[in-house]
Amino acid sequence: MTSTFHRPRLVPRLIATAAAGSLLALGLTGCGGATKTSTDAAASSAAAGSGASADPNAPTKKGLTVAFLPKQVNNPYFTTSDGGGKTALTALGETYKDVGTTSATDTAGQVSYVNTLTQQQVSAIAVSAQDPGALCTALKQAMSSGVKVVTYDSDTNTDCRQLFISQAGAEALGRSEVDLLGKELNYSGQIAILSAAQTATNQNTWIGFMEDELKKPQFANMKLVKIAYGNDDAQTSFQQTQGLLQQYPNLKGIISPTTVGIKAAAQYLDGSQYKGKVLLTGLGTPNDMRAYVQDGTVQAFELWNPAKLGELAAYAAVALASGQISGAQGQTFTAGSLGTFTIGAQGVVTLGQPTVFDKSNIGQFDF
Structure with a gap:
């Protein structure tokens, strides 16, 4: 995805x-x-x-x-x-x-x-x-x-x-991911997006609605600092997650609207000092994300049935x-x-x- x-x-x-x-x-x-x-x-x-x-x-x-x-x-x-x-x-x-x-x-x-x-x-x-x-x-x-x-x-x-x-309405997907993370962060803090390829049509459409949602008054204290690309590759996405946290030490949340990206990001967070401190949401499959939800690395994410x-x-x-x-x-x-x-x-x-x-x-x- x-x-x-x-x-x-x-x-x-x-x-x-x-x-x-x-x-x-x-x-x-x-x-x-x-x-x-x-x-x-x-x-x-x-x-x-x-x-x-x-x-x-x-x-x-x-x-x-x-x-x-x-x-x-x-x-x-x-x-x-x-x-x-x-x-x-x-x-x-x-x-x-x-x-x-x-x-x-x-x-x-x-x-x-x-x-x-x-x-x-x-x-x-x-x-x-x-x-x-x-x-x-x-x-x-x-x-x-x-x-x-x-x-x-x-x-x-x-x-x-x-x-x-x-999969679902593009607008509903983009805005709902921001809403999920906003509630988890009490609508405050720096956030980043970990996407797939720069040319991916669905990803770009969803992110457009994410950016628009962040303009609403309730998100005034949330700042999107970077959009990173993992190219739907597990290792690249893992490294991009690590890079985001090194570049932005005050990062509070990540949205990854790709099943490969969110799993890789969860794997990195789960074994790092940021577990429970940097929140993660996006699009993932239950089987990929079950362990990370159960151990508290991820509070909530969303998807349709592929x-x-x-x-x-x-x-x-x-x-x-x-x-x-x-x-x-x-x-x-x-x-x-x-x-x-x-x-x-x-x-x-x-x-x-x-x-x-x-x-x-x-x-x-x-x-």
């Missing part, structure tokens, strides 16, 4: 909605004899759903192949989310495919996988984008070739996919490939036991509200 931000970034993030992503359009180069204008037009129409009819009563097609392309393979978060996608596709009798890079910052690798999947003519691609714009040319080519494109966890530019499966996120992405991809939806606002589709979902503005489908985990409930969850 999954995260920090480079400046200047406040304006793009604050105008972003749960659709998460820059609205800068990237030109599509000619490919396979198609002109830039014709290819862009075809891809834009596919992304907006404006040129495609949809029949909510159409039968679910059989023989579909949906490829999941996470930010990073072998990342526990994406192993869980993509496993949810596999479960859904298996239940539907469709084929699940999983590809990706071992680095959370290898955008060139993601582009290469998209191109390969397009050549293979998979039915749909579900991708968690490492960068909001870097995949656009490849994804537009995929859509113009008939491949349906769903983003999940981290979005692209809105014209580069048909749907974005959002398996359900992947499951919803799979159902959405199949609905698109079956012609039951086109991605237009107001259309609905059923996602198995998850229920019925309505497509919002800019093709955003929201899983639900985040769950706060603390000592009182963390034992009830296993993911």
